[in-house]
Amino acid sequence: MKTPILEVQNVTMRFGGIVANRDVSFAAERGAITALIGPNGAGKTTIFNCITGFYRASEGRILLNGRNGPQDIGQLMTRPITGGSHLVTRAGIARTFQNIRLFKEMSVVENLLVAQHLATRNNLLSGVFRTRAYRAAETEAVDRAYFWLSQMNLASDANRLAGELPYGRQRRLEIARAMCTSPALICLDEPAAGLNPSETRELSEVIQRLCAEHDLSVLVIEHDMGLVMRIADHIVVLDHGEVISDGTPDSVANDPAVIAAYLGVSEEEVTA
């Protein structure tokens, strides 16, 4: 069996007295789409924030088995002096947000160029003197931006203001921006929220294509069960901060614990 791209091991996350995640363990397979589902307040966004380096988990370990071997996300965040969530991006995890966070006053292509500054090794001096390496990195960044715009069916919008794009296109632009950092794992937080059915269908195709053609693994939080059942290879269900089911879409959809969590009744009532 292939090593999973991501291993979440016994993660607990507390906010004061609130336990948002308790002893959460699951793995995301390499080259596959893993969906994280569960009712409101189940702890999905919190575990996402731990994985993507926005929070440091109170307990447990998160391992990314990326292109440079296994990396402990908690250690990247707490590394003395240089540590932080930018190291998690460099290690190969990119994300999008539940509420779209684009630079709305910038053009579409500028949004993608900003994202790549983190990955380039240039410093102030090379910028002032416009060294050969600096110019080469700039050209590469522009080429990469246009590549991902065309992959996301956004090439014709390159020079429009990001804030002027229709909602569905803004969502795809966020994914393009994340892809510009060359991630091994992309984490999508409710990518279908606010989309109409045809935009959702286009989004499903884009996500599946990313996985199939670009050596990418996907972890997605989503409430749209139609989308989840259509694209997920593997589903992890959270409820009250804990994993209550983990398996194929079919096994999860028929799991009495999952049905009970969504209906807000006890498991015994479902099986009775």
Ligand SMILES: Nc1ncnc2c1ncn2[C@@H]1O[C@H](COP(=O)(O)OP(=O)(O)OP(=O)(O)O)[C@@H](O)[C@H]1O
């Ligand atoms: N920064 C925080 N401070 C205190 N409590 C928090 C914080 N973030 C989340 N929580 C609590 O942790 C629990 C899990 O929240 P979380 O946002 O992770 O759930 P979710 O499954 O993503 O919900 P939704 O589907 O509504 O987005 C909730 O009870 C929430 O109130």
